[in-house]
Amino acid sequence: MSAVERIPILKIGDVLLASIQVDLQDRDVLALQEDLAEKITATGAHGVVLDISAVDIVDSFIGRMFATIAATSRLFDAHTVVVGMRPAVAITLVELGLTLGEVRTALDLEKGLAILAELGERAPR
Amino acid sequence: MTIDTGRSDNLADLLRTNTAALTARWVEVAAATLRGRLTTAELERELAELYNALLAGVDSGSRDVAAEPYAELRALLTDMSRRRARTGFSPSETAVTVYALKQAVFELIDNDAVEGGLREVVAFSRLLDAFGLQTFESYAKAREEVIDEQAEQLLELTTPVVKLWDGVLAVPLVGTLDSARTQVVMEKLLEALVTTGAAHAIIDITGVLAVDTQVAQHLLKTVMAARLMGAECTISGIRPHIAQTIVALGIEFGDITTKSSLADALRHALRRSGVEFTAAERRR
Numbered sequence: 001m002s003a004v005e006r007i008p009i010l011k012i013g014d015v016l017l018a019s020i021q022v023d024l025q026d027r028d029v030l031a032l033q034e035d036l037a038e039k040i041t042a043t044g045a046h047g048v049v050l051d052i053s054a055v056d057i058v059d060s061f062i063g064r065m066f067a068t069i070a071a072t073s074r075l076f077d078a079h080t081v082v083v084g085m086r087p088a089v090a091i092t093l094v095e096l097g098l099t100l101g102e103v104r105t106a107l108d109l110e111k112g113l114a115i116l117a118e119l120g121e122r123a124p125r
Numbered sequence: 126m127t128i129d130t131g132r133s134d135n136l137a138d139l140l141r142t143n144t145a146a147l148t149a150r151w152v153e154v155a156a157a158t159l160r161g162r163l164t165t166a167e168l169e170r171e172l173a174e175l176y177n178a179l180l181a182g183v184d185s186g187s188r189d190v191a192a193e194p195y196a197e198l199r200a201l202l203t204d205m206s207r208r209r210a211r212t213g214f215s216p217s218e219t220a221v222t223v224y225a226l227k228q229a230v231f232e233l234i235d236n237d238a239v240e241g242g243l244r245e246v247v248a249f250s251r252l253l254d255a256f257g258l259q260t261f262e263s264y265a266k267a268r269e270e271v272i273d274e275q276a277e278q279l280l281e282l283t284t285p286v287v288k289l290w291d292g293v294l295a296v297p298l299v300g301t302l303d304s305a306r307t308q309v310v311m312e313k314l315l316e317a318l319v320t321t322g323a324a325h326a327i328i329d330i331t332g333v334l335a336v337d338t339q340v341a342q343h344l345l346k347t348v349m350a351a352r353l354m355g356a357e358c359t360i361s362g363i364r365p366h367i368a369q370t371i372v373a374l375g376i377e378f379g380d381i382t383t384k385s386s387l388a389d390a391l392r393h394a395l396r397r398s399g400v401e402f403t404a405a406e407r408r409r
Contacts, residue, residue, distance in 0.1 A: 087315030090350035105355035
């Protein structure tokens with residue numbers, strides 16, 4: 001049994017960036033969720049960017065993960081943006097009937113950061 | 126030496142000694158059925174090739190069409206049949222070209238009676254029949270390939286993704302939408318979103334004559350998928366009677382933006398991306 005993949009979480013300004021480069025297992029996802037929650041409280045970040053441009057395959061569990069992470073970060077007053085979703089992944093999620101709820105999406109990292117900046121401006125701390 | 130091989134040699138001899146006369150007659154008979162759609166020179170070249178391959182096969186003593194000695198002839202026939210299928214000859218015309226050799230040979234046998242007679246003729250006739258059938262089969266296969274190719278091209282052709290503005294893509298749909306086509310539209314649009322990085326997409330269905338629940342479902346899915354990828358998708362150009370159908374079928378478009386014309390949709394997309402419109406001042 002392989003060890004749990006820890007996905008590195010980078011901090012840029014007050015945004016946290018998690019770039020997912022591996023095929024996700026369920027427990028990797030749970031680990032990411034925990035790590036993110038801890039990191040947000042530790043840093044007081046106001047935004048989270050999940051970069052999934054390298055992810056080819058998703059299932060319903062991982063699809064739900066995005067919504068869960070977003071809901072969790074909302075509790076810490078941080079917005080979540082999922083960036084770089086591939087067409088195949090988008091089609092799969094739609095076919096599975098999953099909506100991402102509150103999660104914002106963007107085509108690439110740059111646009112994702114722009115959305116977060118806009119959201120931050122709208123609700124200044 | 127067995128009687129069989131003796132007979133084979135007999136036929137082979139006949140074919141070999143009369144090569145020139147037989148090919149000439151073959152070309153003549155075949156040309157009559159083609160009514161000038163192929164030049165005589167072309168036909169001569171084609172048939173001379175076939176004749177040589179046939180002679181090589183008959184020379185080997187085998188009378189089995191599927192046997193190794195006829196491999197070259199089979200390949201040549203398949204080739205010819207394919208070529209003709211693509212240039213619009215009917216399968217009978219192709220087969221008749223092969224059968225024309227029969228006539229040429231039979232005339233020769235009538236002229237100077239060959240030893241071994243009837244059996245020889247029947248065996249040869251059966252051989253040519255089989256080759257004629259083969260041209261038929263390859264003809265049908267080639268036609269099917271052409272049809273498949275065209276269907277694919279049609280799918281590709283009818284679903285262009287065009288760039289209307291920086292960051293605004295449009296897919297003008299024309300004709301009948303079915304599930305296969307909407308699937309292609311979905312995939313092409315999403316791919317284009319990734320490659321261009323456009324944040325807005327417009328699906329224009331002005332040219333679509335009918336929408337059923339399944340198609341509407343696919344359109345909705347496309348919009349949802351584009352949204353998941355971070356792009357906004359607008360549907361424009363719904364015809365009045367399609368709008369009525371959609372309402373009658375109870376299809377919910379939810380919070381998806383729909384505009385009556387492509388122009389409106391473009392204006393909407395540009396506004397969303399922060400472009401302002403001002404009428405240019407008239408100088409006069």
